[in-house]
Amino acid sequence: MMGFDVDLFVIGGGSGGVRAARMAAATGATVALAEDSRLGGTCVIRGCVPKKLMVFASGFREMPAEARAYGWDIADGTFDWAAFRTTLHAELDRLEGVYRRLLEGSGVRVHDARARLCDAHTVVLSSGETVTAKHILVATGGWPERPDLPNAHLGLVSDDIFELDALPKSMLIVGGGFIACEMACILAGLGVKVTQFYRGAQILRGFDDEARGLIAESMTAQGIDLHLGTNVVEMAEAAAMVGGDGNMGAGVDSATDLLPQTGKRGCPVWVKATNGMEQTFESVLFATGRRPSTQGIGLEDLGVSLGRRGEIVVDDYSQTAVPSIYAIGDVTNRVNLTPVAIREGMAFVRTVFEGEPTAVDHDLIPSAVFTQPELGTVGLTEEAARESEPIEVYCSSFRPMRSAFAGSDARVLMKLIVSQASRKVLGCHIVAPDAGEMIQLAAIAVKMGATKEDFDRTVAVHPTMAEELVTMRTATRKA
Incomplete structure (x- = not known):
């Protein structure tokens, strides 16, 4: 041998x-x-x-x-x-x-x-x-990929963000997946003027429609300039574009600001979009897959x-x-x-090495998107579930106590997708601060095959956001 x-x-x-x-x-x-x-x-x-x-x-x-x-x-x-x-x-x-x-x-x-x-x-x-x-x-x-687009090398990718020598004043983020949305919320929170282009009808494709709609609203409320159904048509170094219409874009104060920056920061980029918009950004981030x-x-x-x-x-x-x-x-x-x-x-x-053939169970894997607020999810979305069997949807959206007291209009979402036949909870979706922490625990119940009645029999912890998961008694809708 x-x-x-x-x-x-x-x-x-x-x-x-x-x-x-x-x-x-x-x-x-x-x-x-x-x-x-x-x-x-x-x-x-x-x-x-x-x-x-x-x-x-x-x-x-x-x-x-x-x-x-x-x-x-x-x-x-x-x-x-x-x-x-x-x-x-x-x-x-x-x-x-x-x-x-x-x-x-x-x-x-x-x-x-x-x-x-x-x-x-x-x-x-x-x-x-x-x-x-x-x-x-x-x-x-x-x-991380860059799109097949002339001058795409002028844009950053997600790996570059952690190496920036300085934060740009303005950034265009191209993409609508979880990385794009997380980076948009992070950078906006750190004081960057963020614009986001996504070619689809709504961000976070593949997640529950109601949940991703609430996150899109929340991102817009945070000042993120979100453009759906929009993509980049052309891009070029901004210094080469000075002398056109004079529009140097958000966060760019003068022609001096358009000169390429040194260090790991990217360079100012002029961008033309499919919606006709033309603007210059200090940096462009491609988060397109x-x-x-x-x-x-x-x-x-x-x-x-x-x-x-x-x-x-x-x-x-x-x-x-x-x-x-x-x-x-x-x-x-x-x-x-x-x-x-x-x-x-x-x-x-x-x-x-241990002689025990073991296949990984890829079913009912929980995940979180660390936007602000976060999205925690496990199991089927409402859209996927209703294609497979008759379901009931239990949903509650409200202003949580902590931020409501401070005058915020921010809302959270608690949602359960339930099989009409078996009564099993097929999916759980949470949009809220610390949703990732909550979905980890909810995922245990969903993975074990808990029914809606199992949730109902669980005593609520009051006052919390998560208590809504066990206090929703009437279906919001059936499909």
Whole structure:
């Protein structure tokens, strides 16, 4: 029998790859891992963690006014991006160090290099080293796309936001998915004048219509200039456009401001939209989707099947068409969430190294969109549910006590989708501050198959926003 250098070689040091490597090593397997960027991957370095810290930072903008309504003598403050950015990167450095220590403490050999497959059992590293492995796990995640548009290179992508030397005065965000909407709320909260273009009829496609409609209203109320059914037609460096109609756009004070900026900030960009609007923005951010990172790994040469968007095609056990090669996480484009990648990594180890074939359950996965207010969701939307069976909808929208007392018109939404036949709660959707925290607990009940009557039998916690989930007795509508 052929001998291998290691039992498992993991390509990618994100959350899924690191969990799989550590679990496999715990079984006694010899494991190596290659990462050509930073350990922690998209979530820790360029996604969930820095984004959520920015959500926290942006949320303080409304705090002084609300505090004054409650009797506190607190003045409005100013946001210091440079100070926050320094602390943010120190925290990311700390977390990367934690990941490295966890891997090394588990006996995983870490290669800070790019890996490429040259056959079903061999990995060639950019350092020049070659490693053979009985099993190979690809966990390379995804990368943000720019649209196929002339001068699209002038725009930033989500990875760039955390590296900005300074916040722009104005920004155009192109896109309507969760990343675009989260970034719009964050940057508006930090004092940036935000305009958002989305080519669709409503933001957050795929989420519950009623919930996403409320979020769109809330974003507009926050001062975000949201243009639906709108896309970019042309864009160019703004300095080249001076001398036209003289319209230099929101947040741009003079021709001097139109000169390209130094550092990681982007440059002022003139944009023409499908609705005829022409304006100049200090920065443009493209949040128009992410694509699996499969280029340059050598997959297709070995017979690994790739899908339409370049994703690795795998079976229920994360195995590719090449038996020794597996893939997990965003690179497979199944459910692109960090906890799902971790679950897939754990299932891979149980299947391959513990002899317990384990398929990941991708049904009823809760998720949150960290807009302001947040959206928490699990299960079917009203639109999807009524296509499958007769349903009842229980819905309540109201001004929550805390912000209403301070004079805010902001509203929240609590919504349950219920099967008329089985009485099971098919979906739960919450739009409210801390909706992500609430949906995690509601998801347990939905995953267990709780009925509407199970919710009804649960005593409310009063006074809370979440009590509406167990006090709604009359269906709002049936479909």
